[in-house]
Amino acid sequence: MLRFTQDLQSRGLLKAADSLKSDTEGARLEIRGGKRTVLDGPFAESKEMVGGFFLLNCNTRDEALAIAAECPAAEWATIEVRESGRVTTEKFQ
Numbered sequence: 001m002l003r004f005t006q007d008l009q010s011r012g013l014l015k016a017a018d019s020l021k022s023d024t025e026g027a028r029l030e031i032r033g034g035k036r037t038v039l040d041g042p043f044a045e046s047k048e049m050v051g052g053f054f055l056l057n058c059n060t061r062d063e064a065l066a067i068a069a070e071c072p073a074a075e076w077a078t079i080e081v082r083e084s085g086r087v088t089t090e091k092f093q
Helices: 002-010 061-070
Strands: 014-019 027-032 035-040 052-056
Touching: 002 014, 002 052, 002 061
Parallel strands: none
Antiparallel strands: 014 052, 027 035
């Protein structure tokens, strides 16, 4: 994975990348009706785990999918490709 990350960086595609700790060390937070609830992991209902991420600067979806196909983790895990989106206060009003 290190070689893959270095390759993305040398190609000028990599904006950020990191591994994530197990969900046993995570927490979920929600606020409903003004009440804050924190649920510490592990999360029994989880069917999948996010192990890390790569934030890339791609021009097209096809380019992002081609790069995902190069990732060594595709051999043992599922690679999810998403476009980032802008969060504005308008979405929450």
